[in-house]
Amino acid sequence: MPLDPKIADRLKRDRDGLVPAVVQQHDTGEVLMLAWMDDEALHRTLTTGRATYWSRSRRAYWVKGETSGHAQWVRHVALDCDGDTILLKVEQVGAACHTGDRTCFDADVLSVP
Template identity: 60%
Template structure:
């Protein structure tokens, strides 16, 4: 993973370095934190997933995105099966330390359907009466 925390700009704000020791992530009652996965150079939101402490540790150790599957109840390394590994460029934490952004380089589809992003459908109110 690139050593870019504390350098750069996000959403018009200068980034501030925040290590895990001084900014502990607030995991929910299930031991999970929400992770928004965003393409680093385009800003595309690719997917939303959940990480536990071990997934977050593995993400930092390997430089690839790791998550906790709530349905399978197991760790998974995104792209390990499909070959579309996400290289994590940096991890951002929100002001409450209860949501993360993984900025990634995702060379292929991020969605299990084969779509680039999991957000390929626009929700509408439906037909007018």
């Protein structure tokens, strides 16, 4: 079954049919990662409650935590005002980053003047 047309019509995709998804811990607002979704990944996420993404490098769908055990249980999904970014608020189990860090933004903090 495809993504609800009411949702699909609102999405602004890149040339590959993808929309960035910002992922936050639902109760703290902590930004965990950025991933990519197409219509099918969003449909799977909305219908299963498990965060599902499109891997640009592997060119395949992946369910967060399916192999690592570091699952993301979806608590809230929203589109931004332009329809070009998806916000997922999740219950993160374990590390969100493939490096083993809690978030993908822990390791390389840039200084500002």
